[in-house]
Amino acid sequence: MDTSAGEKVALITTESLTKRYRVGGHDLLATDNVSITINQGEFVAIIGESGSGKSTLLQLLGGLDKPTSGSVTIGGVDITNLSDGKLSKFRSQTIGFVFQSFYLQPFLTLRRNIEVAAMPSRMKRAARRARTDELAEQVGLTDRLGYYPRQLSGGQIQRVAIARALFNKPPILLADEPTGNLDSQNSRGIIALFRDVCRTLGTTVVVVTHSREIATMADRVVMVKDGAVV
Ligand code: ADP
Ligand code: MG
Numbered sequence: 001m002d003t004s005a006g007e008k009v010a011l012i013t014t015e016s017l018t019k020r021y022r023v024g025g026h027d028l029l030a031t032d033n034v035s036i037t038i039n040q041g042e043f044v045a046i047i048g049e050s051g052s053g054k055s056t057l058l059q060l061l062g063g064l065d066k067p068t069s070g071s072v073t074i075g076g077v078d079i080t081n082l083s084d085g086k087l088s089k090f091r092s093q094t095i096g097f098v099f100q101s102f103y104l105q106p107f108l109t110l111r112r113n114i115e116v117a118a119m120p121s122r123m124k125r126a127a128r129r130a131r132t133d134e135l136a137e138q139v140g141l142t143d144r145l146g147y148y149p150r151q152l153s154g155g156q157i158q159r160v161a162i163a164r165a166l167f168n169k170p171p172i173l174l175a176d177e178p179t180g181n182l183d184s185q186n187s188r189g190i191i192a193l194f195r196d197v198c199r200t201l202g203t204t205v206v207v208v209t210h211s212r213e214i215a216t217m218a219d220r221v222v223m224v225k226d227g228a229v230v
Contacts, residue, residue, distance in 0.1 A: 011172070011204050012038040012061055017070035019056050019227075030056040031067065032227035040171075043198040043205045045215035048224035054208040055176050057224060061206060062095050062174045063087050074172070096165030098175035103161070104149040110136070110160050111145040117167035135163040139193060155186035162193060166203075173197065175207045179214060191217045 019031035030053045038044050038061075046054050059065040060072060063079045071080045074094060079087060104113045111132055118128045136142045139159040149157060158178050165173055175194065179187035191207070191214050198205045207218065215221045223230050 008042075009040040010037045011040040011042075011075060012206075013073045014061070015071045015073075017057075017060055017072060018068050019053075019060060019065070020068040029053075029227045031060060033070070034227075034229050035070075036222060036229055038204060038206060040204055041198065041202045043195060043217075043219045044207070044222055045218035045220070046206065046208045046222045046224060047210065047212065047215045050210065052224045053227035054210075054224050056227070058174055058176050058206065058208050062097060062172075063091050064097075092168070094170055094172055096168070096170040096173045098158070098161050098165045098173070098178050100176060100180070104157060106149050109146050109148060110141060110152075113149065113160055114145075114164045114167060117164045131167060132163075135166060138166075138197075139163045153186075154181050155189060158182065158186075158190050159193065162190070162197075166197065169201070171202075171204060173203050173205045175205070177208055177210065179209060179211065184213070187211065187214060188217075 015035050017031055017034040018029070021028045021030055032053070034057060046057060048054050056065070060067050063072065067080060071078055073079070077090065079090060082090060105116070108116070114132045114135060115128050118131070123131070132145070133142070136145050139162055141156060141159055141163070144152065144156065149160070152160070162178070173194070179190050182190065194205050194207060195217060197203050207214070209215055
């Protein structure tokens, strides 16, 4: 048995994960009996057609939504059984989200937009500034920290969203179509950034995309169809 480099440690495990919506008197299986394991330090792409259940699956993996049945375990913690308060604390310590629903505040500079992430941890001002400078450097936006979101390109906005998600050094980064509105060159840049974070910090990265080209840059591709992993 190979116990040296390449050893796999499960970080996120789902068991028979199911999410059912009741729409107009019909049952819709948005997530259908999904049992998958994502390893520590792995970079996984979730792909599938629009409406196939990618976002629902990602939200369940991140504890933003409760499954109808089945479970999600992260680092040995079954998050499906946590109270809302405990879950929210667990999420803030464990997961960075790059989701369209948590976009940038238009009236705050980039620096402030990134520092918003520090609030739950009540970091001192100097430490917050230092962390923001470090992240800006990492995502290549050092000379833009005084700008407002409307003064940035789509690719730059994504970089700010990623910097913010990384603020508290989460072991897991979840991103829902982070390249959705970008051209292919900017898309590759964003995915390269995720890869870099994964390789240098050991962060486990799960990215939803509808682009097969993007998916080829991941360690593993999980294909979703009609809510099921195929
Ligand atoms: P994708 O991200 O792959 O486009 P989603 O996970 O957003 O797919 O949606 C999967 C299916 O679940 C779709 O048919 C969608 O209409 C349905 N769905 C998603 N969220 C809800 C909801 N809150 N209520 C009812 N149906 C939903
Ligand atoms: Mg989606």
